[in-house]
Amino acid sequence: MTSDSRTLQIPEHQQDGAAQKSCYQKLSDEHVEELELYRKNGLHPVHLGDVLNNRYEVLHKLGHGTSATVWLCFDTQTSAWKAIKIIGASHSSDDRPELKFQLQLSRSDLVALPTDHFWLVGPNGRHVCLVMPPLGPSVSSKHQTMDLEALREVSMQAADGLAYMHRKGICHGDFRTGNLLFRLDSARINDLSKGDMLALIGEVTKIVVETDFGEEPGSISPRYLVHSLNTDIFADFITCQIAVIGLSLAFEITKPPKTSSVDLPYASPQLLLRLPPSTHSDVWALGCTLLEMQTGSVFGTAPFEIMQSMELLLGPLPKPLQRTWSRVYPEEMLHPEGNTEYLTWRSDVISEIKKHTRNADCLLKELAMSRKQSLKGLLAADDKNKPGSIVWQVPEKQVTQIGDLIKQTLSYDLHTRHTADAVVQHVWFDQARIHRKPRV
Template identity: 30%
Template sequence: MSLPELPKFRYRQPRMDYVEDVEQYVPGGYHPVDIDDVIGTDDKRYIVIHKLGFGGFSTVWLVRSCQDMRYFALKILRADVTNANELRILQHLKGLGSDHPNVVSLYDSFQIEGPNGSHHCLVFPALGPSLYNLSVAENLSGPVRHRVCQQIASGMAFLHQQGICHGDLTISNIVFELPDIRFMSPTGLCQLLGPIKAEKLRLPNGSYSPHAPKQVVQRPDLSGLDLSLLVNVRIVDFGQAFFANQPPTSLGIPIQCFPPEVCFGLPPSAGSDIWDLACVLYQVHGIAYLFPVFFPIFGILMGTIVGMLGPLPPRWKGRFMFDEYGYRERGQLKNVDRKEPPWWFEDQALEESMNARLFKSAPHLSAPQREEFAQLLLEMLAYEPEKRLSAINAVQRLKSAAFLDDN
């Protein structure tokens, strides 16, 4: 049975900054959830405690099992997300019978029906803030940053050993484990994460919509959390993941981490993950983007990469996919002759060495550490995907005496 089409209206804008697009609570959109709602199936039910986060395709809630009182993260996908790829990948990992301490594991999954459609629900261990949280990232000590790099690379090596590519490795998808919360009360846990801040969500006439929650809830501000306790991370969000032998045609990763070979017709691969991993490792130590591109223009990305790494491979010349990645204005392709700038493939002086960039962005690294880290990143950023350092080799290098030498 199809859902009725909603009349055109706008919700009253919340007074607080929640970022979330409240107008997406429509058929095919988010599932309306309020604090203290009970969600689940007959045999497994969860009560909503707090909000953990949201994205373009899902919202994540802190919940407590009604059966054994354990805490979990409940990810509810939008109703229009019909691709069950994430669930398929996670179930495959679960079926292996062994997990990895730095890769999130699936606890439960089910579907629910709501006013906006049918929603896939995924249940994970309750986790804390991501590396995208600037207040968390800026307060990490040098040793913890290095430990985090080792963990991320180790988790990626595990995935590649299982024939799985993540496809969307960014700092947003690297999440810290919380301190032990097993024996905390819901009230104590909310004090740890920060109080629930919410704003009523009404239609212009003052009434509530059956398609939306009664209030929009802000993510935790972590005001009660001792950030020094955040030392272990897990890789999350497998919505863009794929089996290495079944690559997609493109990737949905942000442009700052987009592997350049995909723009020239090469399929995403484990090598593409390594490019993303290098971008993430740089951010862990340097906070800033490795390739700071702030407009979704792939031509600018290529220019930025060439300025830092040197000319693109000659065999890529003439293969840039303008129809897919060319810059457009008002729907019209600007580069109508579909020719790459010649300087993309020509030798030129680099804007700055990797070592010099790390000297400015990661002053906590000693000179030997900086030199070793710069070399590691450059080997992971080889243009040809098959020439990039593997994840397992990256782990070994990150644990090497050369890197750990702080003299």
């Protein structure tokens, strides 16, 4: 294993003290976490070869976020491979949703849950660590290379997982393609020795951290940052089964939080209007997930952009939502240039939207072609790092069925928006039900 030669320098006076809070150099590398997250009550510094809880030997980093890092570890007691999620100190508690709902959700493997947890004390505080089986790549990284039948099976599993959570009285709160991961064949993975795994991993990329005097950083920061492992190395171990992850925002249906931190592209109109999350917003996020898997696209990343795309797909917002929108988003917030053309409730714009809004059949024919074109674009992009994409034609009958399914999940009206259980029973999933294999 080797590291690259890059270094990240931080001022000497920022080591170990409170003054370091916001002075770290920003990184533009998406494969590593921001160094400024390593601070008091922040992330725990980890190095390859560390042994956590006198048991789990760290071999590589699987992923990271603003509140946690995830590490591939060898369990020295059982000789099994584990994913250890180390939560930042300020986010650590015995009441975390992953632990709180563990018993309620334990009877199904549709949701990935910790098999154990422990506490770790480090220079930045006390951290709860979740022990989980290692998982494969996300649906967000794979859906554009999947054929229609694989998409249908994965879509039904996604709906199944959400419906299961709702039946148990729990909302997910952050449902999206990035929180759907393919399961690995655990028996075959656990047959790998440490040497086998190291050979599979290959070269490890590190970014060395130094002070501006060329010295190692203080104890609150790692000596180096590690590029996240490309889980494509597990291609031979990936199963056709997925698991729902990302339960950090989950909550009891009867006790919703006042606000939501869901990714904007998956936010329902009600969430965009700052209403509390619910099962309805979960189903909307499921609809966005299904739409993304079919088209390769989401509504947008900013409120004005999302609303434009939403209205072109679904028609104008109902008047009560329009009035709330105008209060929540003043004119200057809708578009960076303050262009009133983007005020979606203007009568001339609404008239134009109504004229061009498609019905389900026409809409999904267009969506099917949209996906086909996007795949052609991938093939023509001359990006050698992209896997080969499959160009396929969706049968007209399925186009109509998919259109109906997406329309039912993306209804503005909460009373007509499908429940997750109703989504699972949709006619488009009939073939997947017939050919479904038992989950292992």
